[in-house]
Amino acid sequence: MTVTLADVAARAQVSPATVSRVLNGNYPVAAATRERVLKAVDDLDYVLNGPASALAAATSDLVGILVHDIADPFFGIMASAIQSEIGGPGGRAGGERLAVVCNTGGSPERELTYLTLLQRQRAAAVVLTGGAVEDPEHGAAVAGKLRRLAEAGTRVVLCGRPAMPDTDAVALPFDNRGGARELTDHLLSLGHRRLGYIAGPPDRTTTRHRLEGHHAALDAAGVAEDARWTVHGDYDRRSGYEATRELLSVAGGLTAVVAANDSIALGACAALRDAGLRVPEEVSVVGFDDLPFSGDAVPALTTVALPLTEAGARAGRIAMGREETPGGGVALVRGELVVRGSSGRVRGR
Template sequence: MTVTLSDVAARAQVSPATVSRVLNGNYPVAASTRERVLRAVDELDYVLNGPASSLAAATSDLVGVLVNDIADPFFGIMAGAAQNAIGEGAPGRAGGEKLAVVCNTGGSPERELTYLTLLQRQRAAAVILTGGSLEDPDHVAAVSAKLAKLTDAGTKIVLCGRPPVAGDASVAALTFDNRAGARRLTEHLLSLGHRRIGYVAGPADRTTTRHRLEGHRDALAAAGLPDGPTVHGPYDRRSGYDATLELLRRDPGLTAILAANDTVALGACAALRDRGLRIPEDVSVAGFDDLPFSIDAVPALTTVRLPLHEAGARAGRLAVGTEEPPPGGVTTIPAELLVRESTARPRTAG
């Protein structure tokens, strides 16, 4: 029996027009209404007109690449590399290129689920999810269920810089070793003699934030030191600026600041300069990711390099089948410490 848009509307107790707005994402809809519609779509297995059984083995030439913020170089680099690899990869069904579509969620869990539903309806050949995931049990369960339906319908799923889906080896995952990278960065500062280190963290509900903070605190614990002051915020320059002022308020004697990423580090540097402090003579600053501008900052940023372009390209090849999945479905990509001019021994160290 064919499931229609009207069937979904009846199940969700909304109008067909509202269902269309939710699935097309072209008109604002209340979050509670959106959730009802998406739940009805899942319950009825509404994909496209036609029996669900005929869709199980049918996929289009579409590949979706989900990012939190396309303006953030972290996501832009991975998405661009993935798109290039998809275009250069296996041909589409008619002999032409597969079409890579970048879906910008803005960090919204609702938008992430909406895009996954839209890609399911379009019978996407593959979906690449980039960056850390939201640490909310309900959202994790909803995404896992959606990914399972996509894979059941023949869609390849690739995670790039995102933790693997527990118990699902059919989903290829390229994970970044954020813990080890943050630990090495903290050990570098400790080796220089820093003992009063502030930390500007990312959003508290993201896996990337937790893993990097855990690595930092593991290094402190191994050195017999307590956790230093920590401030959470978005992964942007303004957050780095405001958080650094707060860290200095909490501990005016800080000798080093670790930032959640290089963009946040730029904000931290600006705040220190506005307070009349020199980098690294008064306060050392370190970032994370090795974004393209980090080496051109003044002074050049000590950071942790993640091979974003290489990871994105590999995700694209996995999506179109020109590279075999890693054994067990999961590969951990190492992080490399890059020591530059923004870190030095504190003045109080001998």
């Protein structure tokens, strides 16, 4: 049964005119009302109705770029690189496309809503950046929306996100396991055996894969791990600071902190300084991503450099059909260990 505008209005408890205003963006609507309408659109999977359905196979000049947090340089760098590639020979109106950056705030519900709205707008391409939420129900819902986008002629690219089977999405996943293992191997080679780990949110693929790489390095070296020495938080400086304070309270003899990204690492360094500990003389700290500030920190951060600009640019070219898709639709993007001043040998070695 076809879902109508009236069905959405009834679900959101607003008038059909209000639904139209929200979807067309041509009239101001209260934020709470807008959220309610968008949730109803997503719940009912409302896309097109009436005569407009005849246009379902057509695509517009719109390109959607989904990010978790546009204020995070990790996502900003990729979004900028993607946007730089969406014009050119493949576009219309002088080679330009309209890029819309959709900031989900890490909300699974917002991610689904944006995908629905981009489908409704018949986007030429959609690029999803960063890790995925690890929830089977959400994953199935996202896969369903990606299939419908592809069926309508939209190119779908996953940049920094694991491949999604049974969809036509091209995937350029980051080698988070391999990079994390190399990072921990580096610390082990410096004599560290008492390593604290500050992870990201537990429901993210990036978090799990980086933690798995860390565990693999410890296991290979025969280093036993205390579960209390792994603390989860957000991918930001505040979480790094608070998690390090927690590690210092439970991890006696801590000699190194492995942070799941560079922002966390900065917070860890600040907490260690406030505790009267020197980096790296007393505690080494390493990060991940090699964000622009990492080389300017004092001391400069040892980290795994991900080619965020290059990966984003490639995703943009594939999305615009200006670069061939990799064999099998998946190409692993590897990082590179960058050793700087924040890591050093254990004292006495």
